[in-house]
Amino acid sequence: MKNEALLLSFSKLFGILALVLWGFSLAGSTFSPDTENILKPPLLLFVLAVASLCMGSAFLWKMRTPQTRLLCLYTFIMLIMLWLSPVILQSSPVSAQWTYGIYYPNTQFISQTGGIDPAAYTFHNWPGFFILDYSLSAASGTSCLDFLAFYGPLLMQILMFVPLYCLFKNIIPNPNHRFAAIWVFYLANWVSQIYFVPQGVGVFFLICLLALITSPGFSLAQGNAVSHRVVVILVLAALTVTHLLTSVAALLCVAALILSRLVKGFNLGILAVVMVGCWTIYGAATQFDSQLPEFVNRAFELENLFQFSSAGSGGEAGAAFLQISQVRFIFSGLFAGLAVLGVLLSLKYRHRFDFPLLALEGVAAVILCSMLYGSEFWTRAFLFSLVPIAYFTVKLLRNRLSTLIMVAVLLVAIPGHLLAHYGAVSDMVSRFDVSAWQYLENYTQRGYISGGISYIKPDYLNLSLKKLNWQDGLLVGQDYTGRYPQYLQIGRSTDVDWVYYYGDSQYVPALETVLEDSSGYGLIYQNREMNIYFNQGAN
Template structure:
């Protein structure tokens, strides 16, 4: 079934009408053959998992095929890099290369100057290879990151059980339920991989580890060379991302609660706390000092912090409302299965994984992280929760009956169904055409330093190139009064944000398909706002259309002279 499902998947991608994506993104344009391939792949895995004669190579193949089906599909279908934040991170790398380090006048991107590890590593790679840009390999980041994540997942699970079925079942549950989408070209993707590597190596050293020790004379504790390598990983996390070091510290504190673990956990905890504090007090001090009052205020708003991640769906498109409920349902199901596994499989309580699963909860309560903490908490809890859920579904130990494949199949298939809803449902916004890329490149190449660039939303590919030279304004994120004026009188709503333009530094307005889809899907602006803005701006004084195709249009703005003469 494995080669057949892979063949069907590749055949299904030959002709996909991407321009048909609306409320449900890729879900509504992928052909039936794609879903047949996914269903067949899941059935084949269930059969292989429950057969004691199946070689581990086949289980590895099934998991890699699942990763390819989920995470390589957009890359194979789209003409260019998906998701606007991937493009923003490429712009940061470009700026750091041009400035040899910190980027001046970074404005909202200044946070990347304070945690530059991921960007400087990519800058080093680009300089070493001679590549002009990371667009090519960034497009494969989701698939590549998930393949790399397989190694620490296997090591983590093998450290707590010798049951091969349970190990691979937990891996499958993890990949089938990781709908958050934090696997694109981003510092979080990079540091989560490092976090999982640290956890896997740490569980390998715990007294409860099910793996044989390489040195039988060493009862517990770290081999010095391995501990040094872990400290290097911790240091890399500390300089690359503001949140992941805190998640790491929280996990280490939780794992230190049992006294038997402390000889292993406390050295890493001390290193993580010291390195994070040192970095935040020195290199990241400029960011911390500006935002410290917000961080303190958040400590006293636990209910708002937790609720901030629950999307308000009142103005969203109908399909997006459905997606939100499916995401919540899948997340709740994972939590319930994990709790049931914890209660009904007492042996899992000795593994340390229940502590790892609840470790993100303190951070969920104390900070909203821009409304994303709920998603990040789920992401960091999922590896442990997936194992507890698998322990419930795949009983381990002598005398335990192997579940029938057709018992596991509907559960695994339902998980995969929920996963694709969350992962593919917003692709109408994440996918960009070559015309949108060309329009953004026109703006960044022609806008003189000091020019203002206005868009409806931030869903534009590559418009942040040279971000230290331009001021970016997104109309959907302005005050309610500004948005109401834009809706009532589009021309009057746009012009004030271009008021600083001059003949030497004109302003630019870019409208595009992905921005239209964002307005429609989220309800942040009326669905027809782009068309109304375009109809009023065409021919309006000061506005000149300088680029246009079927997916994007760019207007240059120079204020007309008061006497009506030539500008």
């Protein structure tokens, strides 16, 4: 009992220290981790704050008495630290640019017409997320765009916590170890897809499905209870119309759990095949008309597995881009290594869920080899590996030496998470970028867009600055016909992107100088960090 009381006291001390350090770290002017400033104030204070919270949690993980309430509190503080700090410091979540440029136009069409148009809006082939997004705005009576762009990621982590805890409660006997698995899941996840985005909502439904399948009641009734069937149908239906890859992953997960004999019978598998298959063939037919041939050509070409995504861009990637890519591979490998150690320990500390979780990791391997998402196949496969990684990593808490290894790796992983998650400066957008986007949204109807936040919408075409060349006083490319007006968003973020991707710090300033003196372009919008140059086009 004395040891328990001592561990609890140390935990509370580190918890208080974490809050104090976090408060001091928020005195910084921005949130932009990179390899040069990650171990300098104020980011160093932020790293120490999360590390202190991790230590406070680790003391509780080793206690024999359940500490659910305090561990739950620490987990929520961790989520707030990692996902709200960028917003507090006037930066943005990684997904903000997609929320404005990609997802909002899809939701806007539904709100204006009350229907979907898969031919014009590719994402409408899986409209579940956008219907949900529209429903939230309709229920609130106002647009939730800005709120969800900046605060949606944190809310998504909190929402994900519920089925995640239920899942780990089903498969991890020790109550304190369940929270260790949750820590590993969130800390290992640098992939910016578990946000308020289509795949994020899809993963939420997938984890709900896994939590249901692994529940004791489902196992006893073998999934035949009416309530279980209804919930499974609803979750599968919602998942199927929300995100293709995640619905395919769900189908493979069900198959894996049937093969591992965790799920008895084939009813659930048949249901998943019917729902995913029917929607894929019928509901997403427009998408497959354009994407299926390309997918078939590259699917399971294993020689491409170890090519960095930058290799496909002509080998011109900047040093910063390559550096962050390497950090992400090393960081992911760090957690994969912990999971491998956990698998080895499972030979000694066996549990009936060990083989089913290995089967789920096999699903991630299939996703990896399929290369359905082209250059993103590594990140999507790692995303589906998070649950097995978290499950096997907490096996290390079973003895003292492996516990020390696990906690040491988690502490080292904290700055790694910041670099892997937020280190790609091109993923971040400022409030000034959003203001420029709002100008285009409010005062234009069509056009060619280059630079700034992407604008994926019918009658708008994004032209990469990299593919534009000067011709007759205009910046034009292969897809430029002069049919629409042209808008060039040139500013601080454009320069940052160019340096990050191509390592060239001279191009954007020189381009801006030329545009200022050009007779073909006029300055129609300006704020502190972004200018928009306009060319009327042929019409």
